[in-house]
Amino acid sequence: MGRNAAGREIPENIPGFEKVAYFEGAYAHTPLIRREKGSRTLPRLNKLVDSIEVAIEKTGLKDGMTISFHHHFREGDVLVNRILDIIAGLGIKNLTLASSSLTTVHAPLIEHIKKGVIRKIVTSGLRGELADAISHGLMDIPVLIHSHGGRARAVESGQLEIDVAFLGVPSCDLYGNANGFNGKSACGSLGYAIVDARNARKVVMVTDHLTEYPNTPFSIDQDHVDHIVVVDSVGDPGRISVGATRMTQDPRELLIARMAADSIAASGYFEDGFSFQTGSGGAALAVTKFLREKMIDRNIKASFVLGGITSQIVKLHEEGLVKRILDVQSFDLDAIRSIGANRHHTEIDASYYANPLNKGCVVNKLNVVVLSAMEVDIGFNVNVITGSDGVIRGASGGHSDTAIGSGLSVIVAPLVRGRTSTIVDSVTTVITPGESVDVLVTDHGIAVNPRRPGVAESLKAARLPIYTIEELKAKAEHLTGTPEPIRFGRKIVGLVEYRDGTIVDVIREVE
Amino acid sequence: MKTLRRTMLYVPGNRAAMVKDAHIYRPDTLMFDLEDGVPYPEKDSARMLVYYALRTIEYGDVETAVRINGLDTPYGRDDIEAIVRAKPDLIRIPKTDSADSVREVEQIIEEVERKIGLAVGTIKLFAAIETPLGVMNAPEIARASARLVGIALGAEDLVTNLGTTRSEDGIELLYARSRILFAARAAGIHAIDTVYSDVCNDEGFIAETRLIKQLGFDGKSVVQPHQIDMAHKIFTPTVEEVRNAERTLTALHAAEERGSGVIALDGKMIDKPMVTRARRILELALASGVEANKELL
Amino acid sequence: MKIERTGMAGSLESSDVLVTIDPNVGRGVEVVLKSIAESRFGKQIRLLIEETLSELEVVEARVQVEDRSALDCTIKARLVTAIHRAAKMSHPDWEHLS
Numbered sequence: 001m002g003r004n005a006a007g008r009e010i011p012e013n014i015p016g017f018e019k020v021a022y023f024e025g026a027y028a029h030t031p032l033i034r035r036e037k038g039s040r041t042l043p044r045l046n047k048l049v050d051s052i053e054v055a056i057e058k059t060g061l062k063d064g065m066t067i068s069f070h071h072h073f074r075e076g077d078v079l080v081n082r083i084l085d086i087i088a089g090l091g092i093k094n095l096t097l098a099s100s101s102l103t104t105v106h107a108p109l110i111e112h113i114k115k116g117v118i119r120k121i122v123t124s125g126l127r128g129e130l131a132d133a134i135s136h137g138l139m140d141i142p143v144l145i146h147s148h149g150g151r152a153r154a155v156e157s158g159q160l161e162i163d164v165a166f167l168g169v170p171s172c173d174l175y176g177n178a179n180g181f182n183g184k185s186a187c188g189s190l191g192y193a194i195v196d197a198r199n200a201r202k203v204v205m206v207t208d209h210l211t212e213y214p215n216t217p218f219s220i221d222q223d224h225v226d227h228i229v230v231v232d233s234v235g236d237p238g239r240i241s242v243g244a245t246r247m248t249q250d251p252r253e254l255l256i257a258r259m260a261a262d263s264i265a266a267s268g269y270f271e272d273g274f275s276f277q278t279g280s281g282g283a284a285l286a287v288t289k290f291l292r293e294k295m296i297d298r299n300i301k302a303s304f305v306l307g308g309i310t311s312q313i314v315k316l317h318e319e320g321l322v323k324r325i326l327d328v329q330s331f332d333l334d335a336i337r338s339i340g341a342n343r344h345h346t347e348i349d350a351s352y353y354a355n356p357l358n359k360g361c362v363v364n365k366l367n368v369v370v371l372s373a374m375e376v377d378i379g380f381n382v383n384v385i386t387g388s389d390g391v392i393r394g395a396s397g398g399h400s401d402t403a404i405g406s407g408l409s410v411i412v413a414p415l416v417r418g419r420t421s422t423i424v425d426s427v428t429t430v431i432t433p434g435e436s437v438d439v440l441v442t443d444h445g446i447a448v449n450p451r452r453p454g455v456a457e458s459l460k461a462a463r464l465p466i467y468t469i470e471e472l473k474a475k476a477e478h479l480t481g482t483p484e485p486i487r488f489g490r491k492i493v494g495l496v497e498y499r500d501g502t503i504v505d506v507i508r509e510v511e
Numbered sequence: 512m513k514t515l516r517r518t519m520l521y522v523p524g525n526r527a528a529m530v531k532d533a534h535i536y537r538p539d540t541l542m543f544d545l546e547d548g549v550p551y552p553e554k555d556s557a558r559m560l561v562y563y564a565l566r567t568i569e570y571g572d573v574e575t576a577v578r579i580n581g582l583d584t585p586y587g588r589d590d591i592e593a594i595v596r597a598k599p600d601l602i603r604i605p606k607t608d609s610a611d612s613v614r615e616v617e618q619i620i621e622e623v624e625r626k627i628g629l630a631v632g633t634i635k636l637f638a639a640i641e642t643p644l645g646v647m648n649a650p651e652i653a654r655a656s657a658r659l660v661g662i663a664l665g666a667e668d669l670v671t672n673l674g675t676t677r678s679e680d681g682i683e684l685l686y687a688r689s690r691i692l693f694a695a696r697a698a699g700i701h702a703i704d705t706v707y708s709d710v711c712n713d714e715g716f717i718a719e720t721r722l723i724k725q726l727g728f729d730g731k732s733v734v735q736p737h738q739i740d741m742a743h744k745i746f747t748p749t750v751e752e753v754r755n756a757e758r759t760l761t762a763l764h765a766a767e768e769r770g771s772g773v774i775a776l777d778g779k780m781i782d783k784p785m786v787t788r789a790r791r792i793l794e795l796a797l798a799s800g801v802e803a804n805k806e807l808l
Numbered sequence: 809m810k811i812e813r814t815g816m817a818g819s820l821e822s823s824d825v826l827v828t829i830d831p832n833v834g835r836g837v838e839v840v841l842k843s844i845a846e847s848r849f850g851k852q853i854r855l856l857i858e859e860t861l862s863e864l865e866v867v868e869a870r871v872q873v874e875d876r877s878a879l880d881c882t883i884k885a886r887l888v889t890a891i892h893r894a895a896k897m898s899h900p901d902w903e904h905l906s
Contacts, residue, residue: 251536251735251736251737252535254736254737255535255536255736258740388848389847389848416532417877418822418823418844418845418876418877419823419845419849419877419878419879420845420848420877443532443535444532444535462800463800478569479531479532479568479879480849480879481849481852481880483848483849484847484848484849484850484851484852486847486848487847526821527818527819527821527823527824527825527878527879527882528821528822528823528824530882531823531879531881531882555889555892555893555898556817556818556885556886556889559817559885559886559888559889559900560882560885560886560889562885562905563881563882563884563885563888564881564882564885566881567879567880567881568879568881589899589900589902592902593900593902596902596905626903
C-alpha cells in the first residue's frame with residue numbers, strides 16, 4: 001500500500017493490473033502542458049523557434065539520419081536548398097535525403113553531395129543538372145526512385161524511416177495546425193506532406209504566414225508537429241505550373257489529346273458516373289478540354305476526378321460536370337483557389353491516393369487515367385524517368401500507381417521526339433510494367449495492348465486509327481532511322497522501386 | 512479522282528517542323544507553300560526542303576499539293592522542275608488571271624513529266640483566283656486544262672484590289688465566290704474557299720465555313736491545324752441525311768438490278784442530281800466517321 | 809561543285825538544321841557536326857553528309873552542321889541548298905539530283 005501525489009492510498013498490486021503506476025502530479029509526465037496558469041498569453045504556449053538552425057538543433061539531427069521534404073511547390077521550391085545549406089553549415093554529414101520529389105531548382109544539392117552532406121537520395125523524380133550529374137556517376141550509393149504510392153507505403157510501413165521532416169506550409173498557427181490554401185504562398189493540397197507529418201520522428205513546420213489559433217480547416221494536425229519556424233518565403237506558387245503542368249497551345253499535343261479523348265469516349269469506360277485522372281504533361285492535361293465537350297454532348301457527369309488538379313478540372317467541377325475532386329497535388333493557381341473554396345474539392349494524402357498496401361487507396365476506384373511517356377516499348381512497358389540519351393530527367397510520380405489501379409490506362413506521347421522514336425524494342429528504364437498499360441495514343445495513330453482485345457474492337461468500331469505497336473514503331477523509324485544504342489557504364493546510379501517495394505529496374509551510368 | 516477536299520492546310524515550305532509531318536492533322540489536302548508564305552531569300556531552300564520531303568516522307572492517304580510561285584517570277588520555272596520530280600498529287604497555281612496562265616504551267620509540267628518518264632497528266636492542277644481579272648475569267652480558267660481538278664478563291668489580295676476590306680459577313684466576296692463556284696460547277700471541278708486568317712476567332716471561322724458550305728463550296732483553305740476539325744464537323748452530314756442518302760442509293764441499285772430505268776422512292780421519282788447528292792453525302796459521312804453503308808457507293 | 813564563298817541554309821528551330829559551307833582550299837573536306845542527337849544518330853548523320861558531298865562532287869569544303877534533331881531529308885535539303893549557295897549555282901541541275 002502506498003500513497004500517490006494526490007495523497008490517495010492505493011495498493012501496489014491489484015488483481016488483473018500487473019503494476020499500478022502512481023499518479024505523480026499533474027505536470028509530471030506531460031511536458032508540453034503549460035506550467036503557469038492565469039495569463040492568456042504568457043507563458044507563450046507555442047512551438048515557435050527563432051530560426052531554422054535552432055529547429056534543427058532541437059530535433060537532434062545527427063550524421064547518418066534521414067530528412068524529408070515535400071515537392072508541392074515543384075519548380076518554385078526554395079526550402080530544400082536553404083535547409084541543406086544550413087545543415088551543411090552545422091557540419092552534419094552522411095544524410096539520406098528523402099524528398100517526395102526533386103526538380104531542376106535543386107542543382108545546388110550537387111555540392112552537398114560532393115562534400116558528403118548528402119550520402120543517399122530517395123525521390124520520385126530528378127531533373128536538370130542534379131539529375132545529369134547523378135546519371136554521370138556523382139553518387140556512390142544509387143538513388144532510389146519510388147512512385148508516389150510506393151513512397152507512402154514505405155513511410156507508413158517503416159521501410160523508410162524519416163528522422164526529421166521539414167515541411168514548408170503556406171499557413172500555420174503557433175501550435176502547428178497547417179493548411180496549403182491560405183497565405184501568400186498558397187500551394188493547395190499538402191497531400192505528400194501529410195504522410196511525412198504523421199510518420200516522421202520529428203516534424204518541423206516552416207511557414208511564411210502565421211495565423212491565429214486554430215488554423216482550421218487544417219491539413220496537418222498540431223499533434224504531429226514539434227517545432228515551427230517563420231521565414232520570409234516558403235516557396236513561389238507561380239512556379240508550380242512551370243514545365244510539366246502548364247496548359248498547352250501546341251497543335252500536336254492538342255491533336256494527341258483529342259485522339260485520347262476520342263479513344264476514352266469509345267472505350268466503353270465513358271459513362272455517367274465515371275472517374276478519371278490526367279497526369280502531368282501537355283497532351284495528358286489537355287485531354288480534359290476535349291472530354292468536357294463529349295461529356296456535355298452525351299450528358300455524362302463524372303463522379304470524381306483524381307490527382308494533380310488543374311484549372312481545367314476546376315472548371316468542369318464548377319460547371320457541374322465533375323461532382324467531386326480528390327486532390328493530392330494542385331497544379332495551378334485555379335486549383336489552389338478551388339481547394340480552399342469548393343466544398344467538394346477535397347484534399348487527400350499520398351497514402352489515401354495510392355499506397356498499395358493500405359486498406360484501400362483511391363487509384364483502385366479510378367476508371368480512366370491518361371499518362372505521358374518518354375518511351376514505350378513493344379511490350380507496352382513505359383519509361384518516364386530516363387531520356388533518349390539514357391540520362392535521368394523525369395519522375396515516376398503516380399504513373400505506375402494509376403496505371404495498375406485504373407480500369408483503362410491511356411498513354412499519350414508524340415510518335416517522334418526530336419528525331420528519336422518514342423516506341424522502342426525495349427525501354428531504357430521500366431517505370432510502369434506493360435501489363436498495366438492499355439492504350440497508347442500518338443500523333444500518328446493508336447495502339448491497343450493485345451491484352452485488351454475488347455478495347456481494340458471498340459476503338460476500331462469508332463473508326464479510330466488503330467495500328468499494332470510494331471506498325472507504329474515502323475512508321476517512326478521510317479522517319480528517324482534506327483538509333484545507335486546508348487553507351488552505358490557498369491555503375492548503377494539508380495534503383496527503380498515498384499509501388500510494392502520490389503525493384504523493377506536499375507539505371508546505369510551514362511558514359 | 513479524289514472527291515473530298517473539305518480542307519486544304521497551308522504549310523509554309525521552309526518550316527521543317529511542319530513539313531515533316533503536318534499530315535497528322537488529317538486535312539483532306541496538305542498544301543506546301545513556296546509562294547507568299549516564303550520570303551524571297553528562302554525560295555531556294557523552301558523548294559529544296561519540300562522536294563526532299565515529298566520524295567522521302569510517306570504522307571499516307573492525305574492528298575499532297577504544292578503552291579508554286581508564278582511563272583512571272585524568277586522562281587516559278589525551278590519550282591515546277593523540282594516539284595514535278597517530287598510527285599505531289601497537285602500543283603496549285605497562284606494568282607491565275609487567265610486560261611493561258613494555266614496552260615503555260617501545264618506545258619512545263621508536261622515537259623518535265625516526259626523528261627523523267629512520268630505518264631503525261633499524272634500531276635493534277637489547282638488554280639487560285641486572286642484578282643478581279645481572274646474572277647472575270649473564272650469560267651475560262653476552270654476549263655483551261657484537263658489536269659485542272661479545282662479552282663480556289665484567294666481573297667486577301669482580291670479585296671485590296673476591289674478597294675475594300677474583309678468584313679465579318681463577307682458581303683464583299685459574294686460576287687467572287689458565286690462566280691467561282693458557278694465556273695467550277697459548270698466545268699465539273701471543285702471550288703475551294705479562301706482562308707480565314709483571324710486564327711484566334713473560332714466563331715468567325717465557323718460562321719464563314721457554314722456560309723461557304725451553304726453556297727455550295729467543296730471546302731476551305733485553312734492555316735491552322737485546329738481549324739481542320741471545325742471545318743470537317745461542318746461538312747459532316749447529319750444521321751438523317753445519311754439514312755436518306757442510303758435509301759436513295761438502295762433504290763437506285765434495286766432499279767439497276769431490275770434493269771429498270773425508272774427509280775422511285777416513297778412514290779417519288781429519283782433523278783440524277785438526287786443520286787449525285789446522295790453519293791456525296793455518303794462520302795462525306797464515311798470520311799467524317801459517321802456510320803454509313805460503304806457498299807452503296 | 810566548287811565552293812566559292814560561304815553558303816548557309818536552314819535554321820536553329822526545332823526539327824531543322826543550320827548548315828554552313830566555307831571554302832577549304834587545299835585541305836579537302838572537313839565536317840564539324842554539332843547535334844543534340846549526336847549520341848544516337850551521329851554516325852548516320854555523318855554518313856549522310858559524306859554521301860551528299862560526294863554526290864554533288866564537292867571535294868574541298870569546310871562543312872559546319874548545327875543540328876536541332878532534323879530528319880535526314882531535312883539535313884540533306886539544307887546541305888544541298890547551302891552547297892548551291894556556296895557554289896553560286898542559282899539553278900540546280902535537277903536531272904542529276906537524287
